[in-house]
Structures are given as C-alpha cells and as structure tokens.
Amino acid sequence: MFNIPIRQAPVNQFPATAVSAPASGPVAPVRGTLRPLGLDEVRITGGHWGALQRLNADAIIDHCLSWMERIGWIRNFDRIAGTASGAHEGIEFVDSEVYKLLEAMAWELGRQPDDALEARYSALVARVAAAQDVDGYVHTSFGHEGQRERYSDLEWGHELYCHGHLLQAAVARLRTGHDDELPAVARRLADHLWETFGPDGRSAICGHAEIEMALAEFARATGETRYLELARLFVERRGHRTLATTLFQGSEYFQDDVPVREAEVLRGHAVRALYLSAGALDVADGTGDDVLAEVVEAQYRRTIERRSYLTGGLGSHHQNEEFGEDYELPADRAYAETCAAIASVMVAWRLLLRTGDPRYADQIERTLLNAVLVSPRHDGKAFYYANTLHQRVRTHPNADDELSERAEASMRAPWFEVSCCPTNVARTLASAAGYVATADAQGVQLHQFVEGEVRTQLDAGALALRIETAYPRDGVVRVTVLEAPDTAVGIALRVPAWADGATLADGPESVSVASGMAAVRRVFSAGDKLVLTLPLGPRYTWPHPRMDAVRGQVAVERGPLVLALEDVDLPDGVDVEHVELDADAPPRATDDGAEVALRIRVDSDLPKVAEERIRARLRPYTDWAHRGPSTMRVWIPMER
Ligand SMILES: [Zn+2]
Numbered sequence: 256m257f258n259i260p261i262r263q264a265p266v267n268q269f270p271a272t273a274v275s276a277p278a279s280g281p282v283a284p285v286r287g288t289l290r291p292l293g294l295d296e297v298r299i300t301g302g303h304w305g306a307l308q309r310l311n312a313d314a315i316i317d318h319c320l321s322w323m324e325r326i327g328w329i330r331n332f333d334r335i336a337g338t339a340s341g342a343h344e345g346i347e348f349v350d351s352e353v354y355k356l357l358e359a360m361a362w363e364l365g366r367q368p369d370d371a372l373e374a375r376y377s378a379l380v381a382r383v384a385a386a387q388d389v390d391g392y393v394h395t396s397f398g399h400e401g402q403r404e405r406y407s408d409l410e411w412g413h414e415l416y417c418h419g420h421l422l423q424a425a426v427a428r429l430r431t432g433h434d435d436e437l438p439a440v441a442r443r444l445a446d447h448l449w450e451t452f453g454p455d456g457r458s459a460i461c462g463h464a465e466i467e468m469a470l471a472e473f474a475r476a477t478g479e480t481r482y483l484e485l486a487r488l489f490v491e492r493r494g495h496r497t498l499a500t501t502l503f504q505g506s507e508y509f510q511d512d513v514p515v516r517e518a519e520v521l522r523g524h525a526v527r528a529l530y531l532s533a534g535a536l537d538v539a540d541g542t543g544d545d546v547l548a549e550v551v552e553a554q555y556r557r558t559i560e561r562r563s564y565l566t567g568g569l570g571s572h573h574q575n576e577e578f579g580e581d582y583e584l585p586a587d588r589a590y591a592e593t594c595a596a597i598a599s600v601m602v603a604w605r606l607l608l609r610t611g612d613p614r615y616a617d618q619i620e621r622t623l624l625n626a627v628l629v630s631p632r633h634d635g636k637a638f639y640y641a642n643t644l645h646q647r648v649r650t651h652p653n654a655d656d657e658l659s660e661r662a663e664a665s666m667r668a669p670w671f672e673v674s675c676c677p678t679n680v681a682r683t684l685a686s687a688a689g690y691v692a693t694a695d696a697q698g699v700q701l702h703q704f705v706e707g708e709v710r711t712q713l714d715a716g717a718l719a720l721r722i723e724t725a726y727p728r729d730g731v732v733r734v735t736v737l738e739a740p741d742t743a744v745g746i747a748l749r750v751p752a753w754a755d756g757a758t759l760a761d762g763p764e765s766v767s768v769a770s771g772m773a774a775v776r777r778v779f780s781a782g783d784k785l786v787l788t789l790p791l792g793p794r795y796t797w798p799h800p801r802m803d804a805v806r807g808q809v810a811v812e813r814g815p816l817v818l819a820l821e822d823v824d825l826p827d828g829v830d831v832e833h834v835e836l837d838a839d840a841p842p843r844a845t846d847d848g849a850e851v852a853l854r855i856r857v858d859s860d861l862p863k864v865a866e867e868r869i870r871a872r873l874r875p876y877t878d879w880a881h882r883g884p885s886t887m888r889v890w891i892p893m894e895r
Pocket residue numbers: 592593594595640674675676679
C-alpha cells in the first residue's frame with residue numbers, strides 16, 4: 256500500500272505563534288505549529304542535495320538564462336522598453352519563466368554570494384524594470400501597441416500568473432537581504448493590482464492560480480496588508496463560474512466550478528489546483544481562517560491518498576494536464592508534470608508548518624526525491640516535463656539545441672515551447688535549504704536529511720548542529736551538537752513511515768524509534784552526537800486494490816527512493832514488457848537499488864533467450880534514461 260494515511264490535524268490548534276526570527280525562506284506563515292528555518296539558518300554543504308545545488312549553480316541557471324536569451328523571451332522586455340524591435344516571441348506567459356529564473360538567482364545569491372551571478376541578475380532585473388509601465392503594470396504580451404488590451408483574456412492570458420511570479424522573485428530578493436530594484440518594481444505592480452482588482456476594482460480572477468500565494472507572501476515580506484486582502488479576494492472569487500469555458504476546458508479545469516471552501520478534492524488542471532491550494536492556505540494563515548485551512552487540508556489529503564502516484568507525481572490526464580478520478584492512476588499514461596510535483600511540495604510544506612504532522616514531510620521527501628528530481632538530466636541541460644512511470648518504447652533523444660514542442664517528450668529535452676518546469680526546478684533547488692528544518696518553543700525538528708549545518712536562535716539560546724549523511728544512498732544520519740543553550744532543548748528527527756526498525760542513538764545508548772518524530776530533549780553540550788539509523792533495505796510495494804491499471808503488479812522501493820526496471824539492465828533482446836517478478840523472492844540490496852528475481856515470459860515477439868529465470872537490477876527511478884534511450888517500468892507484473 257503506498258497510500259500514506261495522514262493523521263487528522265487537531266481542530267483549532269493554533270498555539271502561540273512560533274515565529275520570532277526574520278523569515279529567510281520561501282514561505283513564512285505568521286501562525287502555525289512550526290517556524291520554518293530559512294536559508295540563513297540551514298546550509299547544505301555536501302551530499303545528495305549539495306551536489307544538486309552545485310549542478311543548479313554551475314549548469315541549470317545558466318542553461319535557463321542562455322535559452323531564454325537565445326529565443327527572445329528576455330528580449331520581449333527590451334521591446335516593451337523600446338530598446339529592441341520586432342514582435343513578441345513565445346507564448347503569452349513566457350515572462351513567468353524570466354521571473355522564476357530571477358527567483359532562482361536570488362535564492363542562489365542568498366545561498367552563496369557570487370559577483371558574476373550578481374551582475375547577471377542585476378542586468379536582467381534592469382531589463383524587466385525598464386519594461387514596467389508608469390502605473391505599475393508589467394507584461395510583454397498585453398497592453399502595448401499592437402497587442403491585446405490588458406486583462407482582456409483572463410482565462411488564457413496568464414497576466415496575473417506572470418505577475419505572481421514577479422512578486423515571488425521579489426520575495427526571494429527581500430528574504431535574502433536586499434530591498435532593491437526588483438522589490439521596488441514588485442511594489443508598484445502590487446499597488447497597480449490593488450487599484451485594478453481590489454475592493455473598488457474589477458471583480459475578476461486569473462485562469463491560472465498563482466497570484467494568490469504570491470500576494471500573500473509579498474504581504475508577509477513587506478508588511479503591507481492590502482496585498483493579503485487582495486489574495487483573499489482572489490481566493491474567494493474563484494468557484495463561481497465566472498471564467499469562460501471551452502469545449503474541452505470546463506469550469507473544473509480552472510477550479511472555478513466550486514468555491515475553494517466547498518470543494519472535497521483537487522480536480523482540473525493539477526498545477527492550477529495545487530497553486531490555488533497553497534494560496535488558500537496562505538490566506539487562511541494570514542486571516543486566521545481555520546475553516547479554510549482545514550478544508551484545503553482535507554482536499555489535499557484525499558488527493559494524495561487517491562490521486563497521486565507512487566513517486567508523489569500528480570495528474571494522470573495528458574489532456575488538460577488534469578487530475579483523473581480517484582484511483583485513476585495508469586502508470587503508462589502518468590502525466591505527473593514536474594511543476595505539479597513542485598506545487599505539491601509547496602502545499603505539503605505549508606501543511607507541515609501549520610500542523611507539525613511529519614507525514615507531510617514524508618510526502619515532501621517522496622515527491623522531491625522521485626517526482627521532482629527525475630526531471631533534470633545529470634548535466635543539468637535537459638529536463639522532463641511529464642514524468643511517466645512506464646515507458647513502452649525507446650525513443651530518440653532530443654537534440655541539445657532543439658526546442659521541444661511536446662511536454663510528453665520521452666527523453667529529457669533542453670527546452671520546451673511551454674517551459675515552466677526547468678525554471679521551477681531551478682528555483683526549488685536554489686531554495687532547498689528552506690524545506691529542511693523547523694523550530695518551535697521546544698527545539699528544532701529535522702524533516703529532510705541533508706549534509707550541512709543548522710544554526711538557529713531558540714528562546715533558550717543558540718543551537719547549532721552539524722549533520723553528516725550520505726542519505727538517501729545510506730541510512731545513517733549523524734547529528735553533532737556544535738553549540739547549545741545551557742537549558743534543556745529538543746532535537747527531533749523525522750522517522751519516515753517506511754522505516755521499520757529505525758534506531759536513534761544518543762551517545763552509547765540506542766533505542767528503536769517508531770515512524771513520526773524521534774525527539775531527544777535534554778541539556779546538550781558541544782560535541783554531543785545523535786545518530787539516526789534508517790533501514791534502507793529494498794521492499795515490495797503493492798498498489799491499492801482500486802488502482803485497476805496496475806492490479807497484479809508490484810513496485811520496489813529502497814528507503815525513500817522508488818526504483819525502476821530498464822531494458823538496458825535486461826539480457827539482449829528482452830524488454831521490460833517480457834518479464835514477470837517472483838514476489839516470493841525478497842529483493843536484494845545493491846549499492847544504489849535492488850536486485851529482483853524475474854521470469855522471462857515466452858512471447859511471440861521475443862527472440863529465443865538462453866535463460867528463463869534471471870536476476871535483474873532495478874535502479875532509482877530518477878536515473879532512468881540517463882544511460883540513453885530505454886524502456887522502463889516502475890510497476891512490474893507479478894508471476895502468475
Ligand atoms: Zn511545468
């Protein structure tokens with residue numbers, strides 16, 4: 256069973272706010288059980304996530320910048336500013352990719368100052384600022400000579416969606432200690448939005464949610480409560496069928512069918528639905544609206560339990576990039592857009608902060624380590640947009656200089672005509688330290704296992720920890736106290752739901768710990784060590800009985816990683832379609848995956864093979880197609 260039962264949060268639990276330090280991460284609720292530790296309090300210094308952050312700094316950010324320069328998406332701003340000529344290039348909402356890149360650059364500069372990157376960042380901000388109209392509006396495909404009127408296509412124009420990404424980029428700049436040009440652009444824009452769509456303005460919404468969480472966060476970052484009120488208005492206005500529908504896109508597609516507070520599950524376009532959920536949770540936090548937060552939490556829980564893939568991916572319909580019905584989760588038709596997985600992390604992180612329930616951190620881990628990290632190629636120069644769990648045919652790689660028209664490309668592509676995912680990956684990697692740890696009045700909680708340091712100020716005094724781990728390749732997490740208050744504080748480590756047999760050692764004493772949070776509370780001294788050991792042996796996972804599409808099949812997981820079978824790990828001529836798994840034989844651990852017993856099914860299209868029974872290696876799903884074109888499956892039929 257992969258469905259993770261998420262514990263019902265206690266009703267009306269808003270203890271005294273734990274927020275005391277200035278926020279320096281992407282999300283900073285004012286209420287909630289846990290205070291997020293920001294980029295100035297958590298540093299990733301190596302290991303799995305350190306390598307990914309280096310890849311982002313060394314390759315992904317430059318890759319995004321050079322593609323958008325090359326294909327004219329940045330030049331669109333110059334055209335509006337009057338310093339370049341020609342028509343707008345790209346679809347209507349390519350501004351948002353420039354803003355997500357600016358957000359990634361800001362987080363990266365906050366993580367690790369770099370003069371060359373700062374210069375590139377400032378030059379890009381200047382080009383955006385030059386395109387801002389005098390009343391604060393900024394968009395490169397509406398409202399200027401030869402273009403459609405502002406806000407004349409709210410269903411499909413994505414103007415407010417783009418504005419939201421600009422505000423989030425400004426939040427990243429503010430939270431990393433700079434109140435300079437981009438936050439100034441963002442303030443003028445947010446004031447324009449208040450004038451245009453506020454209580455005395457036009458009662459309308461954008462076809463793609465995003466502005467809601469952006470305005471709420473910009474309100475938190477600037478202290479300007481009007482922006483929160485505008486976010487609230489956008490959340491409350493949705494669900495009244497005001498957006499025009501088409502033959503293929505009904506109100507549900509836009510989440511405009513039912514008000515947020517009356518819905519039971521996420522539906523329609525997955526990224527839209529999840530961004531709206533994050534925005535609604537932000538509004539609920541800002542206004543103290545527990546009822547709204549609880550309905551969104553219930554919707555998300557049902558969605559994860561019934562509408563998410565083993566990888567944490569979401570959205571099984573290619574048409575409209577939509578959620579399917581409950582348990583409609585075909586592996587070979589998984590759309591599971593990278594952006595939907597990132598959006599799910601955003602929602603789960605907000606719910607973790609609100610409730611303190613470690614199951615949300617489990618879901619964040621599952622999603623990040625599988626559904627998100629499958630996207631970038633090892634060199635950071637190609638990406639998956641859709642993330643299938645079953646590839647039936649080998650396809651040709653995309654050329655590294657070729658724009659991909661298709662989100663469903665079965666090999667990673669360097670760039671897409673709609674290229675939301677690469678820049679979303681970039682900003683997520685740059686801000687990853689912001690999802691690692693939290694604090695409350697009792698102490699510190701470590702939710703994700705990274706090699707690095709945590710330093711924070713608790714009420715009792717400063718607490719600093721060094722964390723050493725090769726997770727997820729290895730299950731040992733060593734926490735060394737570098738500095739601690741002279742009174743008792745708690746250090747809690749998450750024990751994932753799959754980690755049967757986990758132990759926690761405090762000095763020479765080691766105890767078994769159940770899933771949830773394993774906490775030690777005492778007076779710590781510099782040099783004290785806690786060692787969490789998570790068993791990473793491979794295990795079989797069976798689908799929910801109502802998941803018809805993979806009935807009779809089994810998946811293999813190793814710790815937090817979903818494994819996959821590729822044809823390149825099978826004998827010549829044998830494909831992933833030709834094998835059945837002997838689930839009576841337990842999977843054996845290998846250094847990065849597992850080895851399983853397979854029977855090769857004699858099939859009319861299969862050339863004669865020497866052996867009918869073989870053992871084959873499964874590797875992490877995130878690594879599939881890194882060795883060239885392959886066929887792949889996560890769910891493997893069981894031997895009958
Ligand atoms: Zn995307």
